[in-house]
Structures are given as structure tokens and as C-alpha cells.
Amino acid sequence: MDETLSMTAPARRARTRTRTAHPRSGSRAVRAALVIGTVIVLGMWWLTVPAGFAATPANALTSIGELSGMVGGYLVCAQVLLIARVPWFENAVGLDRLVSWHRSLGASVLFLIVAHVLFLVFGGELADKNPPWTEFVSILQSYPDMLTALVGTIAFLVVGLSSARLIRAKLSYEVWYWLHVTTYVSIFLTFLHQLSGGAHFVSDPWNRVIWIALYLGTAAAVLTWRVILPGLDAWRGRMRVVTVIPEGEGVNSVWLTGPRVEQLGVKAGNFLLFRFVSWGHLGTAHPYSVSAVPANGYLRITVGALGDHSSRLPNLRPGSLVFVEGPFGRFTADRASRARTLLIAGGAGIGPIRALAEELVYRGARPVVLYRARSTQHLALMGELQNMPGVTVIPLVGRRSQLGYDPLDVEPLRHLIPDLHDWEAFICGPEGMGERVEASLRALRMPKRFIHREELSMS
Structure with missing residues (x-):
């Protein structure tokens, strides 16, 4: 065997399900839904804000802190929903773009959480004439569920920092994964504080109902499309x-x-x-x-x-x-739209590149594969590629320190394939290699829309 x-x-040709195209109208619809949700949150804040919300600097800072907390709480749900595998979102936008939006919202959520804490502390400092640390402790002692909210906030910050490129590169996938799982716990902890201590929820039952519905709906979506249905399928x-x-x-x-x-x-x-x-x-x-x-x-x-x-x-x-x-993922042959295709692999990225080469040959293409490796011992699946009719394989072997140059820089690529601006490229390998190759191809006048990079990510 x-x-x-x-x-x-x-x-x-593999037996495949039909995937719905992702038109721009679908992307606009999802963006519109996110904007409408933000407007609703702003309306909830505006309709329940006190008349003198900006009468003094202390009141103004406190009001801004409350608003940033509400918008941040809404965007947390939006961020989770984007990668909750909700079919309408995926069919309208596509998973790769949803993941990108999820990451972008992460920075906004962190900013709003920090702003929420700082503005409340500074507003209370001006009102009570306390130093910042004393005011922070006073807030912890004065409002219900503040300790759980503090734990949840710290967890949010840790998760956000773990996604920063420099830190993420030093973490194993297992550590990064379980850190992100704690996000759900953080959402629950901060949600309790919002209902019991949030001025715009304690005083207005309609706001409470809307907020509870938002969080319960988000939880139901995650349980349905990230846990129950995938579990049954698995x-x-x-x-x-x-x-x-x-x-x-x-x-x-x-x-x-x-x-x-x-x-x-x-x-x-x-x-x-x-x-x-x-x-x-x-x-x-x-x-x-x-x-x-x-x-x-x-x-x-x-x-x-x-x-x-x-x-x-x-x-x-x-x-x-x-x-x-x-x-x-959308790193598939369906995206190929030019007659000449360049497949660039580095390290274990040869796996999907090998599968793509086979599929492109089946479709009548004659792809060229550039295979970057440190040594000949690292050229996995080389024999399979060389035995594929219609596939040209060019191994680029050796460390840059040994070669004295990078085979994926502009001039070496220009020498290998002089007319790259008329080609389409699929790149799979380490992130640094991918960025370097993309920069070289752009310098050789290959349009960005014809450069495809694989991304193994769901968050």
C-alpha cells in the first residue's frame, strides 16, 4: 500500500462543491451592515446620554469613555461574527477577506478598550480631584463586576499583543491558538460588567434588550457554525x-x-x-x-x-x-486568468504548489515551478513534479550566504524569466520569502492582481 x-x-479534476462568487455588491452589503450597526450603537448612546454630558471637561471625558466602550463592545461581536463561518458572510465576501477584516477590526477594538479605560479614569480624576491610580482603584471598588471586567480587559490586551507580527513569530501555534480561545471568556467577563455597570444599559431597558440580543446572537452563531455543524460534519x-x-x-x-x-x-x-x-x-x-x-x-x-x-x-x-x-482558502487554480503561470514554492510550501501544478496541467496550462530550498535534501516531492508532463521545474538551491545573492531578487528572476510582467504568480512558503518575492514581481511590473499568496489562517 x-x-x-x-x-x-x-x-x-477533483469532485468539488460549487462555490458562490464574491461580487463587490456582497462586500458592500456586509460593510453596510457593519456601518448600520455602528450607527445604531451611536443612537443608543445619544438617546440615553445626560443633557449635560459635555458641560464640564470631566463630563465630556466620561461620556467619551462610555461611548468608546459601547462601540468597542459592538465591534468585538462584529469581529467574532466575521470568522464565525456564517454562510451569508462567506458567500457575500469570501473567507480570506473576512479574515483580513477580522484582523483590521482587532486593532480598532484594542484602541477603543484602552480609550474606554483611560477616558473614564481621566474624567473621574478631574471630577474627584484624585490622582490617576487612586481614581482607577476607586472605579474598581465603586462599580459592580469590575474585577471580572479587569480580567477580561487584560486578556483582550494579551490576545491583541500576541497577534502583533514580532510577538506572533516567537509563539508556537498551540500557544497562539489557546490564547485566542480565551477571547470568548474575555467577552463573557466584560459583558457582565456592561449590563450591571454601564450607565446606558442600567438606565434604559431597551438598550439592555438590544445588547443582550446582540451578544446572544453572536454566541448562537459561533456555536452553530463554528462548533455544532462543523462537529457533525467532522x-x-x-x-x-x-x-x-x-x-x-x-x-x-x-x-x-x-x-x-x-x-x-x-x-x-x-x-x-x-x-x-x-x-x-x-x-x-x-x-x-x-x-x-x-x-x-x-x-x-x-x-x-x-x-x-x-x-x-x-x-x-x-x-x-x-x-x-x-x-x-482561495489559493486555487480558479484564480488563474493568464496564459502563463509561475508557481513559486519555498520549504513545505511545495505541497499546495505541487497540487496546483497538477490541476493547471489538467486544465491545459504549462506552469513553471520555481522551487526554493536550502539544500537538495530539502527538495521534497521533486520527483513528482519532474514527472508531470507539461511542468517545468527550476530548483533554486542554497543559502543566500553561500550563494552571495538571493535567487528570488529582481535581477535573478529577470534573468530566469525575462517577460514576467505578462505572467501570473502563485506563491507559497515562509512569510518573509512571500513578501520578498511579491516585492520582486512588482518591481518587474507584474500587476498586484495577478500575484496570489497562500494564507493558512482562520483568525
Whole structure:
């Protein structure tokens, strides 16, 4: 069986679900819904704000603090809803853009949370003539559920900081994942404070009803589309590990099988969330791209040992149970619109690039693959690529310190393919490599809309 599985999967079109296109009108509709929600929150604040809300600097600062807290509370729900897998949002916008919006809103939420605390403290400081620290302690002691709100706020800040690029690069996926899970706890803790201590909710029952409906609706959406329905799908589509095959230095392929593998609708370039029921894997679901689309009841992923989870994959035993969610992502051949296609892979990024190459050949294209690796031992799946008819593979091997230059800089790329401005590119590899290649392609006058980069992310 292992010998059969190590061979290239048959060049055939995977059975796929029809995906709704993401027109601009859908994106505008979602944006409009977010704006309307913000306007409603502003109206809730305006209709219940005291007549003298700006009579003194202290009152004005306090009112701004209350407003920032309300808008921040609304945007937290909006941020969660964007990645709650709500079908209307995904069909209207697309998952990749929703994830981008989710991240952008994260910075706004953090800003508003900090502003909420600071403006309330400064307003109270002016009114009570207390130093800031004394006023902060006074607020904690004077309002109900403030300690839980403080814990929730600190957790929000920690999660937000963990998403910063420099910090995120130093965290394992497992740590980052569980930090983000605490966001739901943080939302619950701060929600209690808003109802019991928020001036615009304590004094107005309609505002309380609207706010409770907003948070209950958000919780229902998360439970429905992120927990219950995916859980049922994962159980029905559960898979088993067939074998793990070393492909190169630090790169392994995992072959999987299951009764509904070919009904998942996986396309070349898609990724899925895999939860292996095995020691060291059960705690988190990791995103991995397919390196061979479902065929003959089998699916393959090819993974580099880049973290605790991926480094343990060689220890998986045949027969281990696997739950999957997906497919996700738009890094697919459907986006190819030019006659000439360049596929650029680095490290374990060769997995989805290999699947894309096979799909493009099936569609009649003749892609060129630039394969960047530190050494020949790191050229995983090289034999499969070289055996694909119609695929030209150019290995770019060696460390920059050894070569004296970067093979993915402007001049080396210009030398390899002189007319890159007429090509379309798909890039998959480490983030730094992706940014460098994209900059080089833009310098060579390739329009941005023809440069596609894979992103394995749901948050």
C-alpha cells in the first residue's frame, strides 16, 4: 500500500462543491451592515446620554469613555461574527477577506478598550480631584463586576499583543491558538460588567434588550457554525491515517482515507483544519494544505516540521482517527486568468504548489515551478513534479550566504524569466520569502492582481 500511495495521484479534476462568487455588491452589503450597526450603537448612546454630558471637561471625558466602550463592545461581536463561518458572510465576501477584516477590526477594538479605560479614569480624576491610580482603584471598588471586567480587559490586551507580527513569530501555534480561545471568556467577563455597570444599559431597558440580543446572537452563531455543524460534519467525514512518508529533510507526507473523502469538495490549493486523535495533537486543530487532492478514496498533506504539532506528525500511527473541517482558502487554480503561470514554492510550501501544478496541467496550462530550498535534501516531492508532463521545474538551491545573492531578487528572476510582467504568480512558503518575492514581481511590473499568496489562517 505504501508504494502505491507514494506515487503521484491521478491527474483528474477533483469532485468539488460549487462555490458562490464574491461580487463587490456582497462586500458592500456586509460593510453596510457593519456601518448600520455602528450607527445604531451611536443612537443608543445619544438617546440615553445626560443633557449635560459635555458641560464640564470631566463630563465630556466620561461620556467619551462610555461611548468608546459601547462601540468597542459592538465591534468585538462584529469581529467574532466575521470568522464565525456564517454562510451569508462567506458567500457575500469570501473567507480570506473576512479574515483580513477580522484582523483590521482587532486593532480598532484594542484602541477603543484602552480609550474606554483611560477616558473614564481621566474624567473621574478631574471630577474627584484624585490622582490617576487612586481614581482607577476607586472605579474598581465603586462599580459592580469590575474585577471580572479587569480580567477580561487584560486578556483582550494579551490576545491583541500576541497577534502583533514580532510577538506572533516567537509563539508556537498551540500557544497562539489557546490564547485566542480565551477571547470568548474575555467577552463573557466584560459583558457582565456592561449590563450591571454601564450607565446606558442600567438606565434604559431597551438598550439592555438590544445588547443582550446582540451578544446572544453572536454566541448562537459561533456555536452553530463554528462548533455544532462543523462537529457533525467532522464526525460524518472522519478519516484515518494510512501512513506517514518522509519526503525530504524535515518534510513528511500524511496519507489519509475515509468514506467521504471525495465528497469534501477539496480543490488544489485548499487547506483544511486537521485534528488528529493522538497524543500531542488532540488539543488543537491545525491548518494544512493538501498536496494531492482526493482521489481513489485517499487524500494527502505534506507538512514541514516547523512547530510542536507538525514535528510530531511522523509519530502518527496507521489507523489514527482524524477529524477535519473545511475546505478553506482561495489559493486555487480558479484564480488563474493568464496564459502563463509561475508557481513559486519555498520549504513545505511545495505541497499546495505541487497540487496546483497538477490541476493547471489538467486544465491545459504549462506552469513553471520555481522551487526554493536550502539544500537538495530539502527538495521534497521533486520527483513528482519532474514527472508531470507539461511542468517545468527550476530548483533554486542554497543559502543566500553561500550563494552571495538571493535567487528570488529582481535581477535573478529577470534573468530566469525575462517577460514576467505578462505572467501570473502563485506563491507559497515562509512569510518573509512571500513578501520578498511579491516585492520582486512588482518591481518587474507584474500587476498586484495577478500575484496570489497562500494564507493558512482562520483568525
